[in-house]
Amino acid sequence: EAGVAQSPRYKIIEKRQSVAFWCNPISGHATLYWYQQILGQGPKLLIQFQNNGVVDDSQLPKDRFSAERLKGVDSTLKIQPAKLEDSAVYLCASSVVISGRGSETQYFGPGTRLLVL
Amino acid sequence: AQKITQTQPGMFVQEKEAVTLDCTYDTSDPSYGLFWYKQPSSGEMIFLIYQGSYDQQNATEGRYSLNFQKARKSANLVISASQLGDSAMYFCAMRVYDMRFGAGTRLTVKP
Numbered sequence: 001e002a003g004v005a006q007s008p009r010y011k012i013i014e015k016r017q018s019v020a021f022w023c024n025p026i027s028g029h030a031t032l033y034w035y036q037q038i039l040g041q042g043p044k045l046l047i048q049f050q051n052n053g054v055v056d057d058s059q060l061p062k063d064r065f066s067a068e069r070l071k072g073v074d075s076t077l078k079i080q081p082a083k084l085e086d087s088a089v090y091l092c093a094s095s096v097v098i099s100g101r102g103s104e105t106q107y108f109g110p111g112t113r114l115l116v117l
Numbered sequence: 118a119q120k121i122t123q124t125q126p127g128m129f130v131q132e133k134e135a136v137t138l139d140c141t142y143d144t145s146d147p148s149y150g151l152f153w154y155k156q157p158s159s160g161e162m163i164f165l166i167y168q169g170s171y172d173q174q175n176a177t178e179g180r181y182s183l184n185f186q187k188a189r190k191s192a193n194l195v196i197s198a199s200q201l202g203d204s205a206m207y208f209c210a211m212r213v214y215d216m217r218f219g220a221g222t223r224l225t226v227k228p
Contacts, residue, residue: 033216042121042208042218043162056215089160103150103169106216108162 002026004109006092012115018080021112024073025094031055033106034067034077035091043091049075082116089113119144121211123219130199131227137184138194138222140209149213151192153183156206156221165207168192199226 005024013019025032030051035043046065048056052072060067064083069075079086093106120143130136142151153165168176168183176183184193192211196203204226209219 040220042210042220044218045215048215091162093162103167104212105152105164105167107164108154111160113160 004092004094004107006090006109006112008112009110010113010115012117013082014117015084016081018078019082019114020076020078021090021092021114023075023077023092023109025075025092026096026107029094029096029107030072031095031104032069032075033093033095034075035093037089037091037111039088046077079114082114084116087114087116119211119213119217121209121217121219123209123222125222126220127223127225129225129227130196132201133198135195135197136199136224138196138207138209138224140192140194140219142190142192142209142211144211144213146213149211151183151185152210152212152216153181153192153194154208154210154218155203156208158205162208166194196224201226201228 007022032049034046036046037043046060047067049069052069067077089111091108091111093108095104095106122141149170151168155163155165166176166178166181166183168185175185180197182195206221206223208221210216
């Protein structure tokens with residue numbers, strides 16, 4: 001079974017430029033997540049999709065970040081314009097429910113390392 | 118409020134020995150899930166083990182076991198017979214409605 005795919009793996013941009021990341025979840029996983037992981041910290045949830053609807057985007061900086069999952073499969077995360085503090089690893093994950101609330105195991109992609117200069 | 122705490126920034130263990138990575142959590146919700154992930158230098162988060170709040174038995178997956186002490190709100194990861202490939206960052210996470218991660222523990226296995 002193929003895992004979560006992400007591209008690009010690395011991206012270097014200058015501040016105020018825009019950038020987009022792509023994610024393809026594990027086949028059949030209805031829930032997709034985008035996380036931001038700043039160096040030395042654990043991942044922080046940016047947005048969660050259930051099929052093509054947004055479940056939680058409370059921590060997404062909506063003035064510069066946007067995400068979509070138009071057909072309920074793959075997803076893109078965009079930053080426009082980027083700031084220095086956006087330098088981080090952006091992780092995509094998808095999940096399947098084991099049993100009961102709280103039991104969804106999330107499987108992660110390899111991440112995209114973003115450096116903003 | 119949900120909170121996950123990992124108090125050990127770094128740990129060292131000798132190859133073939135066992136090691137325990139600490140994790141404490143806080144939530145007022147009776148239904149939650151606890152997870153451990155491994156993150157090698159390549160960056161990918163690898164799922165290791167899951168424990169549900171209503172599970173009576175401690176979870177085990179091969180060399181990984183989760184020491185779940187509900188009254189103390191702790192969910193420590195035990196790795197038995199450490200291998201050099203176990204060197205990585207380890208993250209504890211809790212899910213109530215969303216997933217919250219601890220700050221991580223860097224484990225180094227010495228030959």
